[in-house]
Amino acid sequence: MRWGVAVFPGSCDDDDVVHSLRHVLGHDVRTLWHKDPFDGRCDGVVLPGGFSYGDYLRAGAMARFAPVMQGIVDFAATGGLVLGICNGFQILCEAGLLPGALTRNESLRFVCRRVTLRVEHARSPFTRTARPGDLLEMPVKHGEGRYYADALTLDELRDHGQVLLRYADAVGGTPDAANPNGSVENIAGVCNRRRNVFGLMPHPEDATEELLGGVGGLTIFSSMAAEVERRNGA
Amino acid sequence: MLVKVFVTLKEGVLDPQGKAVENSLHSLGFGAVREVRVGKYLELNLDVAEAGDAEQQAQRMCEKLLANPVIEDYRFEVSG
Numbered sequence: 304m305r306w307g308v309a310v311f312p313g314s315c316d317d318d319d320v321v322h323s324l325r326h327v328l329g330h331d332v333r334t335l336w337h338k339d340p341f342d343g344r345c346d347g348v349v350l351p352g353g354f355s356y357g358d359y360l361r362a363g364a365m366a367r368f369a370p371v372m373q374g375i376v377d378f379a380a381t382g383g384l385v386l387g388i389c390n391g392f393q394i395l396c397e398a399g400l401l402p403g404a405l406t407r408n409e410s411l412r413f414v415c416r417r418v419t420l421r422v423e424h425a426r427s428p429f430t431r432t433a434r435p436g437d438l439l440e441m442p443v444k445h446g447e448g449r450y451y452a453d454a455l456t457l458d459e460l461r462d463h464g465q466v467l468l469r470y471a472d473a474v475g476g477t478p479d480a481a482n483p484n485g486s487v488e489n490i491a492g493v494c495n496r497r498r499n500v501f502g503l504m505p506h507p508e509d510a511t512e513e514l515l516g517g518v519g520g521l522t523i524f525s526s527m528a529a530e531v532e533r534r535n536g537a
Numbered sequence: 538m539l540v541k542v543f544v545t546l547k548e549g550v551l552d553p554q555g556k557a558v559e560n561s562l563h564s565l566g567f568g569a570v571r572e573v574r575v576g577k578y579l580e581l582n583l584d585v586a587e588a589g590d591a592e593q594q595a596q597r598m599c600e601k602l603l604a605n606p607v608i609e610d611y612r613f614e615v616s617g
Contacts, residue, residue, distance in 0.1 A: 406551070
């Protein structure tokens with residue numbers, strides 16, 4: 304599995320992603336500098352968390368125009384797997400690759416804690432090694448993570464099974480108390496209709512080793528690797 | 538040409554900042570305040586001669602970058 308990890312000025316979780324992919328999973332990884340064009344020669348691309356371009360104007364608003372992004376948009380258009388984590392999720396929404404937007408947390412506070420996520424659909428390259436209803440633990444750390452989409456978009460997301468993860472409690476319920484930021488319908492992660500672009504606010508790269516308190520994040524990366532293996536084998 | 542751009546959250550999009558400001562105003566005794574919405578204000582100095590040209594450019598800038606149409610509305614004023 305060959306990964307590309309985008310690096311923007313202000314990215315700060317790129318090294319965590321690289322570490323998880325290279326040293327925990329043993330995959331090939333290269334970083335994709337924001338000023339360089341991207342040739343698409345990867346099996347999967349990750350847009351990491353952080354504060355690209357200082358989060359000026361709106362989180363993710365500037366990064367979508369970085370030179371590297373055109374190649375990533377083309378890569379996605381050919382079916383390539385693209386994962387956006389936290390600020391990466393914000394960038395994918397700003398770029399129009401994912402529906403909806405991420406807005407200021409309802410509490411107005413930066414939230415930094417472990418959350419439980421319920422897998423809604425396993426029929427995706429990002430959750431294929433899980434089962435619907437599985438609970439994954441990962442940390443969140445963001446100030447602008449409240450997912451918003453209008454009623455029409457929410458209907459479409461439901462109809463096409465695009466909500467892959469929701470914030471949940473320990474028994475798999477989705478009460479308000481389990482929602483760290485006020486996201487509509489406890490939505491933590493959504494994919495596009497084609498199911499090859501996925502964004503989530505929680506950080507799978509910070510939950511890949513027991514030393515970090517759990518391995519809930521491995522499911523996302525392992526699923527993508529399994530999908531690539533399936534594609535290459537077919 | 539000076540372009541003044543106003544970006545506001547769409548109706549129906551929760552505005553926690555506005556809510557916090559509203560609560561503060563209430564606690565300061567401004568009980569008449571019913572709702573507060575917080576937005577953004579940008580001033581752009583454009584090196585163009587015609588107001589129509591400035592308007593066209595401002596429109597494109599709002600669509601491409603300055604506002605996110607999923608959550609925000611915008612309007613702008615052009616002056617000489």
